[in-house]
Amino acid sequence: MTADLDPRLLRAFLAVAEEVHFTRAAARLYVAQQALSRDVRRLERELGAELFVRTTRQVTLTADGARLVPYARRVLQAQEELLAVFGQARAxxxxxxxxxxxxxxxxxxxxxxxxxxxxxxxxxxxxxxxxxxxxxxxxxxxxxxxxxxxxxxxxxxxxxxxxxxEPMAILLPEDDPLAESDRVPLAALAGRTVYAGAGNARTPEWTDLAHRLFEGRGITVDAPAPLAVGDEEFRRIMAKTRTPVLVVIDFPAMPGTVLRPLIDPVPLSxxxxxxxxxxxxxxxxxxxxxxxxxxxxxxxxxxxxxxxxxxxxxxxxxxxx
CATH class of the missing domain: 3.40.190.10 (Periplasmic binding protein-like II)
Incomplete structure (x- = not known):
């Protein structure tokens, strides 16, 4: 038997023991059934005991499984109490x-x-x-x-x-010609430059996504620029440069702009x-x-x-x- 036992394995075992059903136990723990089965098999290997008898119709506890139930409950209860105590120390x-x-x-x-x-x-x-x-x-x-x-x-x-x-969208100055449409096909951006956070050291994953989306479509990612912080500065920069901004569909409203979903295809973040x-x-x-x-x-x-x-x-x- 291993000297260290992952509490996650005991949690998986106890869910199956109480539900007497792998599918219901997996749903209860928000994990895939295959992952749950794997954890139970790993616990059986580490304990050197068969915990369940599995057939195509039912799951039942073995004698060793029944013996483990109260121990598993005490261990998990102790873990919950410990975490609760230390969890109160910080958010x-x-x-x-x-x-x-x-x-x-x-x-x-x-x-x-x-x-x-x-x-x-x-x-x-x-x-x-x-x-x-x-x-x-x-x-x-x-x-x-x-x-x-x-x-x-x-x-x-x-x-x-x-x-x-998450569907992606384009943020436009409210008087941009494309703002008249409810949705903007990607092809309509051909020949234009779009801001996608280039140069922002905290968001290179977003700029990379933009490069992959625009590749072969004639759309250019705007050059690195200082990050506009705050609504007032964002509005000033948008009014000055008139550069569309690549965003997600749930991007918050900004003064002087309109947000339009992108289509053909629908780019997803x-x-x-x-x-x-x-x-x-x-x-x-x-x-x-x-x-x-x-x-x-x-x-x-x-x-x-x-x-x-x-x-x-x-x-x-x-x-x-």
Whole structure:
């Protein structure tokens, strides 16, 4: 028997023992059934005991399985008590990129409703790359964004959960000719320059996404420029340069501008919940559950037939076992 036993394996075992059904237990834990089965098999190997008798019709506890149940409950209860004590010492710090963005705001709002006894505090790092460095350093707990766009060295210390294929849009001066249309075909931007955060060290994953989208379509990513901070400065720069800005469909309203969805194809921003590997916090399960619930309710992970994402993102956004 191993000297170290992952509490996650005991949680998987107890869910199956109480539900007497792998599919229901997987749904209860918000994991894939294959992943749950794998954890149970790993626990059986580590304990050197068969815990369940499985047939095509039913699952039943063995004698060893029944003997393990009270121990598993005591261990998990002790873990919950320990985490609750230390969790009160600080809030779970969640980066939501910038005020007003719909996806992270809605997930955080649901997580707070699921875990009202804990504090989930919003932070604004304005870009996943910037947030990821803070997460790895332990100064931030979680963030949202394009996981495949991170440097591999950063990804090595992180884990993620796909949340949304978010349609992309173009932010235009309100008197731009394209503003007269309800939707803007990508071909209509041919020959134009579009701002996509080039030069912002906190958002290279977004600029990379823009380059991949515009490649072969005659659209140029605007040269690096200082970041406009605040509505007033944003409005001034937009009025001066009249450069369209690549954004997501839930981008907050800005004075003097209009937002138009992009089509033909519909470009998608792949959004994941991202956290440091090994993160332990009593509110973290609520955050992951909130992301799964809102994504399911809104159909956020249903990729439209005319949707576009880079090939590099397809693997990271695929359902995880």
């Amino acid at each position: 779970l710090l969640v980066d939501v990129n910038s005020p007003g963005l719909g996806t992270p705001r809605r997930v955080l709002h649901r997580a707070r409703a699921l875990a009202p006894e804990h504090e989930l505090m919003a932070r604004y790092e304005s870009g996943l790359t910037g947030a990821a460095g803070e997460i790895v350093a332990g100064r931030l707990d979680a963030s949202f964004g394009r996981f495949a766009g991170l440097d591999p060295a950063l990804r090595a210390g992180l884990d993620h959960q796909p949340v949304r294929y 792949p959004v994941s919940l991202v956290w440091r590997k090994g993160l332990v916090h009593p509110a973290f399960d609520a955050l992951r559950r909130a992301a799964a619930e809102v994504a399911a309710e809104e159909g956020w992970l249903r990729r439209p037939s005319d949707g576009w994402i880079p090939a590099i993102d397809s693997a990271t956004m695929a359902p995880r076992n």
